[in-house]
Amino acid sequence: MSACIGLWxxxxxxxxxxxxxxxxxxxxxxxxxxGASLVASLVGLAAALWHLLAGAAPETLSLALGLPGIGxxxxxxxxxxxxxxxxxxxxxxxxxxxxxxxRHDTARLRVLPYFPAYLAGMNLVVLADDxxxxxxxxxxxxxxxxxxxxxxxxxxxxxRAGYVYLVMATCGTLALLLAFGLLAGxxxxxxxxxxxxxxxxxxxxxxxxxxxxxGAGSKAGLVPLHVWLxxxxxxxxxxxxxxxxxVMTKIAIYGFIRIVFDLVGEPVWWSSxxxxxxxxxxxxxxxxxxxxxxxxxxxxxxxTVENVGIIFIGLGLALAFRxxxxxxxxxxxxxxxLFHVFNHSLFKSLLFxxxxxxxTSTGERNMEHLGGLIHRMPKTAALFLVGCASISALPPxxxxxxxxxxxxxxxxxxxxxxxxxxxxxxxxGALLALSAALAAAxxxxxxxxxxxxxxxxxxxxxxxxxxxxxxxxxxxxxxxxFIAGVLPGLFIDMLGPxxxxxxxxxxxxxxxxxxxxxxxxxxxRSSYNGLLILLFLxxxxxxxxxxxxxxxxxxxxxxxxxxxGYPDPSVAAQYSSSSFAMPIxxxxxxxxxxxxxxxxMPRPGEMRAAHFHVKVLDPAWRYVYGxxxxxVMRTAxxxxxxxxxxxxxxxxxxxxxxxxxxxxVAAWR
Amino acid sequence: xxxxxxxxVAHLLAGSMLxxxxxxxxxxxxxxxxxxxxxxxxxxxxSVAWQALIQDSPHLLVTAGIALVVKGIVIPTALHRIVxxxxxxxxxxxxxxxxPTMLTGLGLVALSILLVMPVxxxxxxxxxxDLAFALAVILLGLLMMITRRNAVTQIVGFMSLENGLVxxxxxxxxxxxxxxxxxxxxxxxxxxxxxxxxxxxxxRFDTVDxxxxxxxxxxxxxxx
Numbered sequence: 001m002s003a004c005i006g007l008w009x010x011x012x013x014x015x016x017x018x019x020x021x022x023x024x025x026x027x028x029x030x031x032x033x034x035g036a037s038l039v040a041s042l043v044g045l046a047a048a049l050w051h052l053l054a055g056a057a058p059e060t061l062s063l064a065l066g067l068p069g070i071g072x073x074x075x076x077x078x079x080x081x082x083x084x085x086x087x088x089x090x091x092x093x094x095x096x097x098x099x100x101x102x103r104h105d106t107a108r109l110r111v112l113p114y115f116p117a118y119l120a121g122m123n124l125v126v127l128a129d130d131x132x133x134x135x136x137x138x139x140x141x142x143x144x145x146x147x148x149x150x151x152x153x154x155x156x157x158x159x160r161a162g163y164v165y166l167v168m169a170t171c172g173t174l175a176l177l178l179a180f181g182l183l184a185g186x187x188x189x190x191x192x193x194x195x196x197x198x199x200x201x202x203x204x205x206x207x208x209x210x211x212x213x214x215g216a217g218s219k220a221g222l223v224p225l226h227v228w229l230x231x232x233x234x235x236x237x238x239x240x241x242x243x244x245x246x247v248m249t250k251i252a253i254y255g256f257i258r259i260v261f262d263l264v265g266e267p268v269w270w271s272s273x274x275x276x277x278x279x280x281x282x283x284x285x286x287x288x289x290x291x292x293x294x295x296x297x298x299x300x301x302x303x304t305v306e307n308v309g310i311i312f313i314g315l316g317l318a319l320a321f322r323x324x325x326x327x328x329x330x331x332x333x334x335x336x337x338l339f340h341v342f343n344h345s346l347f348k349s350l351l352f353x354x355x356x357x358x359x360t361s362t363g364e365r366n367m368e369h370l371g372g373l374i375h376r377m378p379k380t381a382a383l384f385l386v387g388c389a390s391i392s393a394l395p396p397x398x399x400x401x402x403x404x405x406x407x408x409x410x411x412x413x414x415x416x417x418x419x420x421x422x423x424x425x426x427x428x429g430a431l432l433a434l435s436a437a438l439a440a441a442x443x444x445x446x447x448x449x450x451x452x453x454x455x456x457x458x459x460x461x462x463x464x465x466x467x468x469x470x471x472x473x474x475x476x477x478x479x480x481x482f483i484a485g486v487l488p489g490l491f492i493d494m495l496g497p498x499x500x501x502x503x504x505x506x507x508x509x510x511x512x513x514x515x516x517x518x519x520x521x522x523x524x525r526s527s528y529n530g531l532l533i534l535l536f537l538x539x540x541x542x543x544x545x546x547x548x549x550x551x552x553x554x555x556x557x558x559x560x561x562x563x564x565g566y567p568d569p570s571v572a573a574q575y576s577s578s579s580f581a582m583p584i585x586x587x588x589x590x591x592x593x594x595x596x597x598x599x600x601m602p603r604p605g606e607m608r609a610a611h612f613h614v615k616v617l618d619p620a621w622r623y624v625y626g627x628x629x630x631x632v633m634r635t636a637x638x639x640x641x642x643x644x645x646x647x648x649x650x651x652x653x654x655x656x657x658x659x660x661x662x663x664x665v666a667a668w669r
Numbered sequence: 670x671x672x673x674x675x676x677x678v679a680h681l682l683a684g685s686m687l688x689x690x691x692x693x694x695x696x697x698x699x700x701x702x703x704x705x706x707x708x709x710x711x712x713x714x715x716s717v718a719w720q721a722l723i724q725d726s727p728h729l730l731v732t733a734g735i736a737l738v739v740k741g742i743v744i745p746t747a748l749h750r751i752v753x754x755x756x757x758x759x760x761x762x763x764x765x766x767x768x769p770t771m772l773t774g775l776g777l778v779a780l781s782i783l784l785v786m787p788v789x790x791x792x793x794x795x796x797x798x799d800l801a802f803a804l805a806v807i808l809l810g811l812l813m814m815i816t817r818r819n820a821v822t823q824i825v826g827f828m829s830l831e832n833g834l835v836x837x838x839x840x841x842x843x844x845x846x847x848x849x850x851x852x853x854x855x856x857x858x859x860x861x862x863x864x865x866x867x868x869x870x871x872x873r874f875d876t877v878d879x880x881x882x883x884x885x886x887x888x889x890x891x892x893x
Contacts, residue, residue: 651815658811659780666783 003059003076005047006084006127012040013120020112029112030102034095037116041092044123048084051076055497060129060193067132073191075129078498079262082338083126083254086345090247091119093473097353098239100469104360110151111237118144118243122251131180131190135173138255142169142219145248148240149232161231168218168228175215176255179208183263192263199265209271212259213278219252221305222312223282224620229305230289234297234365238356241297245304246349250341253311260319261334261502269323269418275316276421280428283309283435288592291442291584292616294577295365296355299446300348303391306435307344310406311337313428317409318503320421327505329412332520334499335492335507336405342491343398343484347390350477354384357466357474358450362459367446367577372455376463379471381451386478388447390485392440396534398484401518403436404528408520438584445580453574486530489518578614585614594619675723676795682716683802683836687778690809693829694774695767699821700758703748706825710740713832717839723795729839735853736835744828744860751864752821755871760819770816777808799840806833818878820870824863831856 016036023029050056058077066072076084098115105111121141128134146169150162182204183195200208218225229249233241260267286305293299314337321330357380358373359365374381390397393404410432413425455461465471484491489510500506510518517529578585589595593616600611645653689709696702714737721729752758781804785797810830817823834852870876 648815648818651811655811655815659777659808662780662784666780669787 001059002047002051002056002081003061003074003127006044006076006123007061007063007074009040009044009047009088010120010123010127012043013037013116013123016040017113017115017117017120020114020116021109024109024112027103027108030105030108031099033112033116034098034102037119038092038095038099040116041088041095041119045085045088045092048076048081048088052078052081052085052494052497065133066130066136067190070130070132070190072133073129073193074127074133075192076127078501079254079257080126082342082495082498083250084123086250086342087119087122087126087247090243090345090349091122093349093353093477094239094243095119096476097242097356097470097473098237100467100473101237101239101353101356101360103467105237107151110153111148111240114144114147114151115240118148118240121145122243122247125251126254129192131184131192131195134192134255135177135180138176139169139173141248141251142166142173145232145236145240145244148236148244150235151237151240152235155235157231158235161228161235165228165232168225172215172218172225175211175218176259179211179215179259182208182211183259192258195263196265202268205264205266206268206271208264209260209267210274212256213275216252216256216259217278217312220249220256220308220312221282221286222278222308223285223305224624226282226286226305227618227620227625230293230298230301233301233304234295238297238352238359241301241356242349242352245301245352246345249304249308250345253308253315253337253341256312256315257502260315261322267319267323269320269421272316272320272323273420273424275312275319276424276428279309279312279316280431281309282306282312284431284438285309285592287435287438287442288584288588289616289618291438291445291581292593294367296358296367296370296446296450297352297365299367299442300351300355303351303439303442304344304348306439307340307348307391309435310403310432311340311344313337313432314340314406314409316428317406317413317425320416320418320425321409321412322503324416324418326412326415327503328507328521329409329415330503331499331505331507332405332412333409334503335495336402336409338495338498339405339488339491340399340402343390343402343481346477346481346484347387347397347399350383350387350474350481351391353470353474353477354380354387357470358463360470361463361466362457364457364459367449369457370450370455370460371453371571371574372451372460373463374451376455376460377451377465379465380474383471383474383478384451385447386481388443390481392443393436394440396482396485396530396537398481398488401485401488401528401530403432405520406432408526411526412521441584445577449575449577449580454571456571456574486534487516488528488530489513489516492518585616592619593617594622675719676798679716679719679723679795680798682712682719683799683840686712686716686832686836687802687805687809690806690813690829690833691771691774693825694770694809694813694816697761699752699760699819700749702822702825703745703752706748706829707741707745709829709832710736710745713836714741716836720839732835732839732853736832739853739857740828740832747860747864748821748824751867755821755867757819757821770812774809774812777812778805781805781808796840800837803833803837803840806830806836809833820863820867820878824860824867827859827863828856 016033019036020029020033023033051059058075061074063072063074102108102111118141121137121144124137125134125141128137146162146166149165150158152158153162180190183200184190185198185200189195189198199205213222214225221229233244236244283306286302286307286309290299290302290306293302314333317333318330318337321327321333355365357377358370361377362370362373364370386397390399393399407429410425410429413429414422416422416425455463492507492510496506496509507520513519515529516531517527519527585593585595596613596615596617598613598615600613602608602610686709689705689712692705693702693709696705714733717729717733717736721727721733749758782801785801785804788797788800807830810826810828810833813826813829814823817826831852838852
């Protein structure tokens with residue numbers, strides 16, 4: 001029933017996409033198309049929620065599409081339902097936001113047809129139950145999002161972003177294709193049911209895991225496969241950026257979970273070492289780079305890399321526990337990862353919507369040109385602050401809960417029998433703590449530079465509050481962040497059947513614990529109570545405000561504003577984005593960032609201004625992609641000679657190939 | 670007429686085609702090459718006619734007739750006229766030395782026998798041998814195409830390759846006539862195209878040595 005509704009939603013979204021080609025000609029088309037997408041997403045969301053909450057059995061549907069003999073098989077189980085919720089919630093909120101935001105769009109025909117198609121693609125990936133449909137849906141999702149990245153194709157950096165994205169997406173799909181090929185085996189059982197039934201041997205399983213890590217990881221943004229993400233995500237219109245960062249990376253994580261946890265079966269313990277190492281590095285490097293960015297949307301994209309790292313830490317822990325048959329800790333780690341999936345989709349969408357609101361009202365993405373927006377866009381500023389606090393893992397908001405659960409899983413780590421993991425997991429914990437702290441610094445910077453202080457440019461000076469639809473979308477997300485933070489038990493219990501399906505155990509039921517606290521393992525060990533913290537914050541905040549109002553003097557004093565020791569009250573003397581990040585840039589400058597700082601000082605008597613340039617280069621470009629691109633180029637140049645052979649040489653080549661193949665046939669029989 | 674006699678004659682005719690392929694491979698006079706090719710086509714038509722007899726399939730006689738008329742008479746005559754009009758009928762082509770070419774050819778024959786023999790259990794001996802011969806003739810035709818420089822002898826190599834194809838097709842029982850018709854027709858078309866092509870080359874470059882073409886190719890990359 002729900003699976004059927006889900007597929008009808010996909011069909012509806014594809015129909016809306018087709019309608020978008022026509023409706024994009026008129027301005028009213030924006031409202032129509034996004035409104036229709038909103039309705040379709042809400043229906044899909046309701047179906048998936050119903051499936052998950054009712055605890056319905058998995059449903060399988062087979063359509064007579066796709067490969068002959070196999071058809072297209074779709075299946076809705078608890079895991080798929082959960083990710084459908086994430087995808088459709090994101091899709092619905094993004095559609096709502098876009099009803100307002102999309103009005104400012106100049107190239108409607110470049111966005112309207114692809115947006116519903118993109119939503120349909122993400123839904124289809126989650127529903128697919130055979131390798132062929134999965135890969136087709138996956139590519140469909142990639143291509144439609146590529147079209148959205150290229151919506152503003154005249155900007156040269158967008159064209160480059162689109163190119164890099166396309167190359168990375170293709171390579172990722174290739175890795176997934178190989179993984180499915182290995183899973184299908186020589187008999188070619190491409191249905192997921194056949195793969196589930198027959199478990200590969202240890203070596204094949206590990207190989208499939210690595211391929212899935214590369215394939216899904218390139219879409220999710222694992223270091224060093226993350227390079228396309230900070231280019232492509234900011235290039236798209238903001239509601240699409242929110243979907244790409246908040247939802248599509250989650251669909252990639254779904255692909256990883258589906259392949260590694262569901263299809264491969266029993267993992268080898270050392271494969272979790274690889275996942276953990278990659279995940280921890282991703283978390284730290286992602287947030288360090290986020291700190292260095294001046295472009296607000298780029299900062300958010302890099303922060304997505306960090307959060308994907310955190311989610312993969314949870315998945316790696318779940319793999320490690322599962323390999324040692326520790327079912328409860330595995331359930332805890334997986335719940336933490338999935339909860340963070342949900343949370344990150346909420347607050348990252350919220351933050352991208354906020355960045356989009358800033359972009360519409362000022363036309364600026366560069367934080368060095370913003371400032372003082374809290375006075376001009378108070379509602380956006382408040383909602384953005386909620387997002388910042390959530391992503392910085394501050395209680396009582398939701399980011400804290402999932403990261404806390406991840407830490408709880410890390411604390412169980414020493415109980416593992418393998419020494420490699422016993423050493424590895426505390427290191428991962430330390431890196432996770434580091435990245436959490438840096439994330440807080442990063443969002444203090446983002447919020448402080450963009451919204452506080454004084455406006456640095458006339459554009460920021462003239463900013464105005466955005467429309468109601470955008471605010472409503474952000475408000476819904478902020479509200480959900482709040483609820484998930486204060487009453488996490490509800491959401492953890494919702495994840496129960498998902499986790500039970502995958503690792504065979506679930507976290508204890510949390511809903512009926514007193515005072516809505518959550519207890520991951522045992523009360524004596526640790527527990528968290530969002531409600532209590534909220535009450536404490538509310539009471540202490542109210543008391544402090546009362547004290548200040550009661551005892552502070554009401555007399556008005558006139559004096560100079562505090563000038564931080566700068567006698568010149570110019571707006572340029574404020575803390576800027578680069579200056580805020582400077583200490584961290586200095587600490588990691590030579591190792592992680594490869595910073596080039598150049599000072600161009602005019603000589604005495606010269607009238608020109610002095611310049612200070614900072615160039616931060618991602619080492620992934622220098623150490624991974626640079627050599628790779630050069631190797632490809634060399635090979636291409638070498639093979640280019642084949643273009644200029646004589647007719648006889650071509651004939652000889654054909655002949656030699658034929659003889660060689662015949663020899664192989666003769667020898668192999 | 671016993672089974673073994675029919676087998677022996679089929680063997681003899683197919684074998685003679687293979688021998689003529691070898692003759693083509695080292696023959697460096699153009700007129701001689703054309704004559705040998707006509708001989709091979711006649712051997713082919715005889716072989717096909719024999720197949721028609723022992724397979725009791727009279728439609729193969731049509732194939733044999735086509736092979737005899739088109740390949741044994743029309744094409745060689747036309748090629749003789751082309752060669753005369755180009756004035757190269759007395760030319761001696763510098764073929765890659767005969768020894769290595771013949772050794773390679775022997776190797777190819779061995780390869781085709783190695784390939785076809787293990788199929789053994791499921792088909793009759795006759796079909797098997799025929800296939801081996803046909804594959805060898807095809808490979809030798811290809812080899813001839815790549816060892817020759819002259820456009821006309823390259824055409825002959827191609828036609829001889831096609832002889833092998835027809836031999837393979839008729840050796841298998843139940844090949845419908847329409848397939849042979851279409852193969853024969855496409856060969857005729859190819860021959861016409863080749864003929865036109867040869868004259869165009871001649872007009873442009875005063876030679877039919879295809880290596881002369883290589884100097885005139887554009888779009889060479891920076892490697893020059």
